[in-house]
Amino acid sequence: MVFILWIIYRPKTVRAHVTAVFPSVFTLTSNSTLVYNFTLHVSIQNPNRKVGLYYDDISAEAQYDSIPFGLVYKFPPFFQHKRNITVFPLVFVGRAFGLRSVQKKFEREKREGWFYVELKICTKMRLKIEFVKVGRYSPEIDCAVKLPVMANGSDVKFERSECDVDKF
Numbered sequence: 001m002v003f004i005l006w007i008i009y010r011p012k013t014v015r016a017h018v019t020a021v022f023p024s025v026f027t028l029t030s031n032s033t034l035v036y037n038f039t040l041h042v043s044i045q046n047p048n049r050k051v052g053l054y055y056d057d058i059s060a061e062a063q064y065d066s067i068p069f070g071l072v073y074k075f076p077p078f079f080q081h082k083r084n085i086t087v088f089p090l091v092f093v094g095r096a097f098g099l100r101s102v103q104k105k106f107e108r109e110k111r112e113g114w115f116y117v118e119l120k121i122c123t124k125m126r127l128k129i130e131f132v133k134v135g136r137y138s139p140e141i142d143c144a145v146k147l148p149v150m151a152n153g154s155d156v157k158f159e160r161s162e163c164d165v166d167k168f
Ligand SMILES: *[C@@H]1O[C@H](CO)[C@@H](O)[C@H](O)[C@H]1NC(C)=O
Pocket: 029, 031, 033, 097
């Protein structure tokens, strides 16, 4: 049954982008404390014309050099209509201690002009095909976010970035 629906409807996995970055602070202090304050907008699109998506679970966290920092966002479950786009604003503000190991990367990126922060989004979803809820998928969405170094509020250069999404 699922297989037949699959063949007929050929569901495609979601697409995701980081569409905006509002950086204000991203620094590493001399005692290896990462002090950060930035906002990201992540847009997740259901590209399917005939398939809706139930997001039973969706959470997001930021990592620097593969080290999670800041809180983990958990969003309430929601349903995404066919061909819809949902934008999640994510605010990261706080400090993380003991990040000695990121120092080299931090210094290099500071010279180069961009800090590369990884955004990891974990999902659990089901498809809605006609009136049927089918499948259980947990695609992971990985975004490489570029935080501009000089940005202190005004006139931020920003590049929209595409995220990698696992297949269904
Ligand atoms: C390191 O410095 C930051 C900012 O100056 C301060 O908030 C933090 O408490 C210090 N951490 C330690 C472990 O000393």
